[in-house]
Amino acid sequence: MAWDFETDPEFEEKLAWMRTFVREQIMPLETLADHWRSPGGRTKFAEITAPMKDEVRRQGLWAAHLPPDMGGLGFGQVKLGLMHEILGATPYGPSIFGNNAPDSGNAELLAVGGTPEQQAQWMQPLLDGTMRSCFSMTEPGAGADPTLLSTTATRDGDEWVINGHKWFSSNASISDFLIVMVRTGDNETSAYRNYSMIIVPTKTPGVNILRDVPTMGEPDHRTGEPGGHAEILYENVRVPFDNIVGGEAGIGQGFALAQKRLGPGRIHHAMRWLGQSQRAFDLLCERALTRYTHGSILAEKQMVQDWIAESYAEMQAARLLTLQAAWKMDQLHAAGKHYSDARVEIGVIKFWGAKVLYNVIDRAIQIHGSLGYTTDLPLESMYRAARAARIYDGPDEVHKVTVARQILKRYRPSDPPREHVPTRRAAALEQFAEYLDGFAVNN
Numbered sequence: 001m002a003w004d005f006e007t008d009p010e011f012e013e014k015l016a017w018m019r020t021f022v023r024e025q026i027m028p029l030e031t032l033a034d035h036w037r038s039p040g041g042r043t044k045f046a047e048i049t050a051p052m053k054d055e056v057r058r059q060g061l062w063a064a065h066l067p068p069d070m071g072g073l074g075f076g077q078v079k080l081g082l083m084h085e086i087l088g089a090t091p092y093g094p095s096i097f098g099n100n101a102p103d104s105g106n107a108e109l110l111a112v113g114g115t116p117e118q119q120a121q122w123m124q125p126l127l128d129g130t131m132r133s134c135f136s137m138t139e140p141g142a143g144a145d146p147t148l149l150s151t152t153a154t155r156d157g158d159e160w161v162i163n164g165h166k167w168f169s170s171n172a173s174i175s176d177f178l179i180v181m182v183r184t185g186d187n188e189t190s191a192y193r194n195y196s197m198i199i200v201p202t203k204t205p206g207v208n209i210l211r212d213v214p215t216m217g218e219p220d221h222r223t224g225e226p227g228g229h230a231e232i233l234y235e236n237v238r239v240p241f242d243n244i245v246g247g248e249a250g251i252g253q254g255f256a257l258a259q260k261r262l263g264p265g266r267i268h269h270a271m272r273w274l275g276q277s278q279r280a281f282d283l284l285c286e287r288a289l290t291r292y293t294h295g296s297i298l299a300e301k302q303m304v305q306d307w308i309a310e311s312y313a314e315m316q317a318a319r320l321l322t323l324q325a326a327w328k329m330d331q332l333h334a335a336g337k338h339y340s341d342a343r344v345e346i347g348v349i350k351f352w353g354a355k356v357l358y359n360v361i362d363r364a365i366q367i368h369g370s371l372g373y374t375t376d377l378p379l380e381s382m383y384r385a386a387r388a389a390r391i392y393d394g395p396d397e398v399h400k401v402t403v404a405r406q407i408l409k410r411y412r413p414s415d416p417p418r419e420h421v422p423t424r425r426a427a428a429l430e431q432f433a434e435y436l437d438g439f440a441v442n443n
């Protein structure tokens with residue numbers, strides 16, 4: 001078996017191009033964030049970023065997330081991961097490369113689970129960047145346990161009629177369509193087969209977007225700005241029967257399809273978090289070398305050295321864990337297998353990556369003291385955004401439960417404990433009896 005930690009030189013060149021492009025072209029846009037908040041400002045933002053997107057297309061890096069048989073570039077999860085590490089350093093990176101959440105995940109979902117008609121009508125415009133989408137699953141009354149979701153879709157002739165209350169539907173208020181998780185069945189023995197996903201054009205009558213919920217990440221967010229988390233009432237929303245993802249065969253497949261959507265997304269998230277962590281870490285190290293206090297620069301204080309060593313080790317572990325999970329997914333894809341066989345690896349990077357992100361930004365704020373707490377540095381907004389990573393796409397605890405359950409399947413109860421020394425000693429005496437017969441410990 002080969003162990004290879006190198007990126008192929010051709011792709012390394014692309015990564016080098018991305019690093020420069022992101023740093024020199026995209027990151028400066030962050031400092032003008034207030035300019036992009038009005039409708040006129042958003043038009044300006046689109047004007048400024050259009051040539052950047054063209055350049056990304058020319059480089060052959062646009063919407064790289066799908067395999068070639070599904071209209072993408074076929075990078076696979078390892079290369080995509082390395083790419084997201086660079087793009088994720090700035091919040092604008094993914095959209096300028098045509099693979100921002102939730103559109104990229106929704107395109108992946110339609111690629112693996114949509115009908116050819118759905119792929120042409122909804123997936124292709126996502127890949128072209130001409131439509132925006134939303135994944136509408138969480139409800140005020142149910143999130144981590146999706147079997148409690150109560151939004152229903154009932155069949156009425158050639159239509160589905162949807163009723164329910166969702167929130168945290170990211171980007172709903174700027175979307176062209178929503179993919180809504182709905183209850184379509186009543187099977188008591190297999191609750192997970194009661195749910196399906198339905199494509200709902202956002203302007204359908206009865207889709208009532210109440211507000212974008214202000215959050216810790218964006219307390220002053222205004223409804224209709226990109227990146228909002230909408231609260232939506234679905235009131236007698238009628239869509240064609242064919243809008244169920246996967247067509248008739250997709251009825252009851254909502255959760256199975258959601259798993260396909262979320263696996264690659266978690267790799268991309270974890271690598272984006274590393275891009276953010278690295279940015280905070282760079283600031284931490286530079287400050288350590290710059291700031292003089294209590295008789296030396298901070299870099300000479302052992303406590304600060306501890307932060308640097310801990311942060312580096314945590315980030316390196318997160319990176320290797322994530323790339324190994326991505327590698328495993330690529331192997332599974334090549335073998336025609338389901339990503340669920342990588343659920344331990346994916347679960348681990350979700351909670352570990354989120355924790356590392358939070359820890360590193362926290363230490364970077366601490367070393368900057370009062371400056372770290374100000375909006376003169378990006379650390380405070382990174383910190384607020386990082387807190388959500390422990391909640392979205394499933395909270396830490398749920399991933400830990402998954403990981404622990406899967407790991408426990410590798411074990412059996414053991415009483416006495418497998419390593420119980422007196423029991424093992426008795427067995428060893430029997431095993432080596434022919435040598436030890438008549439031999440006492442203090443012979």
Ligand SMILES: Cc1cc2nc3c(=O)[nH]c(=O)nc-3n(C[C@H](O)[C@H](O)[C@H](O)COP(=O)(O)OP(=O)(O)OC[C@H]3O[C@@H](n4cnc5c(N)ncnc54)[C@H](O)[C@@H]3O)c2cc1C
Binds near residue numbers: 388
């Ligand atoms: C920034 C952001 C963006 C989001 N975007 C979307 C989106 O686009 N679409 C969408 O549908 N949803 C989205 N969500 C919602 C997100 O997926 C849910 O918040 C998440 O699944 C948790 O559900 P909940 O908030 O209802 O928490 P609950 O289900 O109420 O859980 C609350 C807490 O209980 C604990 N807990 C839960 N289960 C267990 C367990 N088994 N063992 C131990 N402890 C447990 C955890 O600590 C958890 O945080 C987003 C959330 C955030 C913060």
